[in-house]
Amino acid sequence: MNVTVSNTTILNGARDTDSFLYINTENTIRVGFTPNRKATFNPGTLTQWSDDDNFNPTGTIIYLFGLEGLISSGWDWLRIKVDEDWNVSIWQDPQRGGYLGLVPTRRHSLAEGFSLPLTIDGLKIRDIKDQAAATLTFLYYNVDGITEGGSLNHQRAHVSVALREPPDVGPLPALTDDAGYHCRLATADAFGADPDVAWIKTTWPEQTAVPNEFTVDIGPGDGKTPVHAGKRTSLLLSFATADTEFGALASRADLANARVTADEGADGWTVIPHTDEQTPYWKIVIPEGRPLRGRLRFSEVVSHLEPGWSDLLVQYRGVPGYRDGQFTGRLYKYGPPYPSNVSFSIFKPRHDPSSGGYLRYSWDGFQEGHVYFFIAGPRGFLVRADVPYDIPDAGIHTDYVFRSSPQGCEAILRAERGPDSLIYIGSVPVPIIYV
Structure with a gap:
């Protein structure tokens, strides 16, 4: 099941529906649950989560972890609300901190590709200027057609969300809309019918770590002129990170030795790694007046997670005439074996x-x-x-x-x-x- 997060907070008369949270601001987000086959969400009973193998709550219940450390100190978590189709409870876990439990109030049957929405309001995010992104984890139980009975009655999804400062001016255009900015990922030994995908070889238990290398081309759409950097223009690159599969690229430990270097067309770009953060990221500082177009190279990327899709999150900040924003590139973890x-x-x-x-x-x-x-x-x-x-x-x-x-x-x-x-x-x- 695919889980997405989009921000629906209105600031200065406008809103931007990317996957992000405004820091030092009260946020409203919309979560979408989109099954990859026919699925049914049944009314559930709000039950505190347990890591016991025999834990089996009644009905469908979804737990949201990853808010601890994001919510402002002193903020009343009871101000967190959901729409009328859901009920919510808030609990504390010794290891994971504060988390939400969410259950549907009525039965929802969805065909493949259709989405069940959930609106969460009252997420006051603290002033985290030294962190580029966070990983939210959705742990869902008893979704008929998706999860199985017994000890396999649950699955999880990891979603990467950018952390942005709120805009201090009126609506400005986005680079993605006005100039078609995007990124294209590629690996030297890639194969596949899917274009612009970085193919990442996973490392299986007991196997010697398999390092990966791929490139990221950043620039405007075809036929568009690149914009130029200002005094405070930078890029922030990050992945969803976790110790378990479904959406995450790798764990923090896997990414500890990953390197990013400036490549073709990125002359003068300075790479500042922040791999010791909860969600590791790399800050790219672009000299004033330089065109915002170039190639970056990732190397020594290791993943011990299960095969599956993940995303590279690219944020841009301080581009003159444009509001801060983001775009993503796709990666697929595969093997072994490796074709x-x-x-x-x-x-x-x-x-x-x-x-x-x-x-x-x-x-x-x-x-x-x-x-x-x-x-x-x-x-x-x-x-x-x-x-x-x-x-x-x-x-x-x-x-x-x-x-x-x-x-x-x-x-x-x-x-x-x-x-x-x-x-x-x-x-x-x-x-x-x-x-």
Whole structure:
């Protein structure tokens, strides 16, 4: 289930719906719960959280951790309110500090891709000028269709939120809207049908740490002119960090040795690491008058978390004529095993292009274990052969006969991770070659 956070606080007659919190300000946020398959949220009973393996509350309940250390000292937590479709309780935990328990007041059945909203008001964030971002953790129990029974009745999601100073002037344009600013991530050994993704190799327990390197290109949209830095222009780069999976890139310990260096087009950019913070970040100072366009390089990035998606959060501050804001880049953690030199193609006879074709594929670099793939066509159509669509093999080069082979196919690769468990490790386009 995907969990998102957006700020709906109105200041100076305007609001910015990115994932952030204003410091030294009372905030209103909107949380969206979007299941990746049909799901049902049932009315629950507000119950204090326990880390006991047998803890199983009644109905759906969601716990929000990560507010301790963010909420202003002396602020009355009882001023935190939610909308009428939810009930809330506030508790203290010896290790995690203050946290919220949230239950729906009525039953909600959602189809895949539809979102259940939750509004939380009264989050007064303290004056944290030395911290760039924070990680909020949502721990959810008994969401039918998403969680399972017994000890697997819960899942979690980690969400990165920027920490911003409130604006002291009226509404200004955003770099993302006015100049199309964005970032593009890339890895040298990347593969896949998803563009602008950094592919991060995970490190499995008992395995020697696997370091990763990727680049981040920051700049305006195509055909747009880059803006120029002012006296106080800076970028802040961070990730959601946690010791568990689902949304986080890595733990604080994993990122302790990560390095960021200025690369092509980033002459004069100064990198100041803050890797000892609760949510590590890197501050990039750009000299006044320089164009806000360049490449940064991350290296020695290690992750011991489960495979899955995560985001790089890029904040910009002090850009003349623009309000502070942010944009994100995507990363995918995968493996082991680690594929390389992945190649798929369908060969069809030139004299009879309407006939079926032969699939030829190859790859290198897999460690011990089975790899499976299937061929997906347009509109979800699965191209089937005279063999099961999941084809176990590793490191081989062979042919399969297809009865049909439309344009626009992609090969989706999965790998075994325990009994009856397959993880996604990438996808590549499958071109048709006429011979």
